Amino acid sequence: MRLGALQRIHRGRLREILDATAVFRPDEVTVALEVFDDALTGDYEFLGGFDNDDLIAYACFGATPGTDRTFDLYWIAVHPSAQRHGDGSQLLGEVEQRLRERGARLLIAETSSRADYDATRRFYLARGYQEVARMRDYYAVGDDRVIYTKALAP
């Protein structure tokens, strides 16, 4: 997979990837697209993963306001047809590397405790993230918010 910048023309394909993953609710897809639309303000950064010229994966990240060099991974998604081939790891590795080069200290990833996010939680654990907090019933009753961190600074 080739990594590269995302542009406005990728918006439709980005929606296809988010819909196809089948884990995000429609309102969450809407938020992800709003964040993409706001990207030009500079608060969020996007990195795309391409198979030839086809967008197959993307990550969205940015500095966490009010913190000392903490960053949030706001979104990461790989099209289901391309999952389990290491593309998610490659993408996340590149995000981490770019942040390290800028002196970032901590990267935060959050996900849900629902069973359909099992693979996602395994993905973060396999990439060296540690579960540091769980907020019970945060998203809905029985659906906790699970927070992972990874130290980027040595």
Ligand SMILES: CC(C)(COP(=O)(O)OP(=O)(O)OC[C@H]1O[C@@H](n2cnc3c(N)ncnc32)[C@H](O)[C@@H]1OP(=O)(O)O)[C@@H](O)C(=O)NCCC(=O)NCCS
């Ligand atoms: C999470 C996600 C980005 C991972 O991308 P990916 O390209 O499939 O990940 P990789 O191929 O690099 O997999 C790395 C590791 O993650 C874990 N993993 C990923 N998918 C898994 C699955 N279906 N079952 C079990 N483990 C899985 C494994 O540990 C895997 O390593 P292995 O293949 O050597 O066993 C992708 O599954 C995805 O887009 N999921 C839906 C969206 C989502 O949940 N995003 C994060 C929340 S914002």
